[in-house]
Amino acid sequence: MRLTWLHRWLAFALLVWGVCGLAFAAAAQRPVVVIPIEGTVDDGMAHMVERSVDVANREKAAAIVLDVNSPGGLVEAAFRIRDALFSAQEPVIAYVGRRAYSAAALITLAANRIVMAPGASIGAAEPIPSTAKMVSALRGEFESTALRNHRSAPIAGAMVDKNVDLPQYKRTGAILTLNTDDAVRAGIADATAPTLDAALAQSHLSNDPRSAQTYTWAEEVARFATSPEVSALLLSLGMLGLLIEMQTLHGIAGVIGIASLGLFFGSHVYAGFSNGLVIVLAVVGILGILWELHVVPGHGIPGILGAICLLLAVLFAFGLPFFFVAIETIATSIVLTVICFTLVVRAVPENAWGRRLALSAAQGPDYVASADLSALRGRTGAAATYLRPAGIAAIDGRRIDVLTEGEFIAQGTPVRVVRVEGARVFVEAIDLPSYQ
Numbered sequence: 001m002r003l004t005w006l007h008r009w010l011a012f013a014l015l016v017w018g019v020c021g022l023a024f025a026a027a028a029q030r031p032v033v034v035i036p037i038e039g040t041v042d043d044g045m046a047h048m049v050e051r052s053v054d055v056a057n058r059e060k061a062a063a064i065v066l067d068v069n070s071p072g073g074l075v076e077a078a079f080r081i082r083d084a085l086f087s088a089q090e091p092v093i094a095y096v097g098r099r100a101y102s103a104a105a106l107i108t109l110a111a112n113r114i115v116m117a118p119g120a121s122i123g124a125a126e127p128i129p130s131t132a133k134m135v136s137a138l139r140g141e142f143e144s145t146a147l148r149n150h151r152s153a154p155i156a157g158a159m160v161d162k163n164v165d166l167p168q169y170k171r172t173g174a175i176l177t178l179n180t181d182d183a184v185r186a187g188i189a190d191a192t193a194p195t196l197d198a199a200l201a202q203s204h205l206s207n208d209p210r211s212a213q214t215y216t217w218a219e220e221v222a223r224f225a226t227s228p229e230v231s232a233l234l235l236s237l238g239m240l241g242l243l244i245e246m247q248t249l250h251g252i253a254g255v256i257g258i259a260s261l262g263l264f265f266g267s268h269v270y271a272g273f274s275n276g277l278v279i280v281l282a283v284v285g286i287l288g289i290l291w292e293l294h295v296v297p298g299h300g301i302p303g304i305l306g307a308i309c310l311l312l313a314v315l316f317a318f319g320l321p322f323f324f325v326a327i328e329t330i331a332t333s334i335v336l337t338v339i340c341f342t343l344v345v346r347a348v349p350e351n352a353w354g355r356r357l358a359l360s361a362a363q364g365p366d367y368v369a370s371a372d373l374s375a376l377r378g379r380t381g382a383a384a385t386y387l388r389p390a391g392i393a394a395i396d397g398r399r400i401d402v403l404t405e406g407e408f409i410a411q412g413t414p415v416r417v418v419r420v421e422g423a424r425v426f427v428e429a430i431d432l433p434s435y436q
Contacts, residue, residue: 031062031209031211032061032205032209033055033056034065034196034211035049035065039070040072041070041073041104042073044215049084050081055211056088060089060090062205063205064091066093066094067097067196068094068097068100068108069096070100071099073102075103078106079106082145092113093113094115095115096108096115096116096121096189097120097196098119098120098121100120100122101125101177102126106125106141109142109146110148113191114188114190115189115199116189117192117193118192118194121177121180122177122178122183123178124176125159135160135161138160139157142156142157143157146188155186169182235330236336237257240253241256241258242254242257242258243337244257261286265279277316281312282313285307285313286310289306289307289310291306373425374420376395378416379395379416380395380414380415381393381394381395382413383409383411384399387402387427389403389404389405393415402415403427404426405428409427413430416428
């Protein structure tokens with residue numbers, strides 16, 4: 001009996017020791033938080049990086065690894081990402097697989113260790129617009145970021161300011177962009193590695209569990225909708241919806257068009273490319289176009305002003321750094337819209353908007369065209385009102401809307417009908433020479 005109880009106690013002790021051992025082993029293997037820095041740097045990316053750094057600090061991560069492949073983006077978003085990385089309580093490693101340009105270069109310089117793949121490059125961070133104030137401010141940010149991690153401030157500054165003289169790396173008057181070999185030689189990069197796995201092995205992190213960070217649904221939608229391809233599609237749907245609404249006036253196409261434009265502008269504002277002014281311009285533009293379509297068709301002024309406001313809103317939505325991208329996107333959307341609208345017009349030849357400007361081909365019971373007034377030609381009467389030159393004349397006992405050839409005719413003056421053009425009846429004073 002005693003031996004049995006002893007065995008049970010020994011088994012229980014071994015179980016407790018094993019569980020504790022596994023817990024300590026799991027605690028010893030802290031995760032490596034991998035953050036993708038891919039595509040355009042925007043506020044959606046900044047949101048994701050800030051969340052990821054909080055996760056790494058909370059979970060006591062072994063390291064934060066930036067997987068960089070970006071042509072750049074918004075400087076303000078890059079500042080937010082850099083500041084978040086500076087708040088990290090663990091080492092930050094940046095792996096540049098292909099390129100780290102502009103805003104992505106600043107993010108990479110914020111890492112404690114930089115590893116670049118063969119054939120990769122870093123730099124090309126001249127601001128847009130490249131005013132003296134902007135260049136000076138951004139150069140200071142690059143230099144201070146480099147100094148914080150014991151890297152060359154002049155080399156970092158030359159990525160922004162083309163006036164920095166570095167003959168061993170660039171020609172005079174050019175912005176600095178370093179390839180992998182030059183980056184290692186200049187002390188910007190610490191090592192080279194063909195893959196991210198190899199870079200982690202160099203830092204003795206290959207056996208640690210990885211926590212790959214991803215975008216939330218809202219961040220994904222914002223980043224997806226702000227890509228040039230999707231932006232062109234949304235703009236095309238928006239303009240096509242408004243044009244088809246002009247054809248049908250049923251409301252469905254207009255709702256689709258406004259929803260597409262709303263998604264376009266809303267995603268750009270959420271991603272940080274623009275601000276509330278763009279929304280105001282877009283709303284004014286859409287209201288102007290709808291006013292032209294539904295309230296005063298044919299006047300032109302509300303539609304023209306609305307179109308101008310809408311065009312400015314689209315340009316501002318992309319932000320100044322992406323002005324040329326905005327032009328390309330607008331051009332693409334215009335071509336797509338023209339092609340699709342031409343096909344729609346062929347399929348739906350009846351133009352509801354045009355019907356509001358002219359008489360219908362067939363008269364309905366509640367709509368009658370003007371009567372044939374050609375029989376009035378040569379008849380006489382008297383001006384019932386002043387003709388300046390339009391007015392009313394009493395002819396054959398009927399009150400007729402008439403016009404003169406431009407002269408003023410006083411009320412009560414005898415007049416003669418000189419010609420009839422559809423619903424327009426032209427008269428002259430009888431005591432004047434005839435125009436016949």
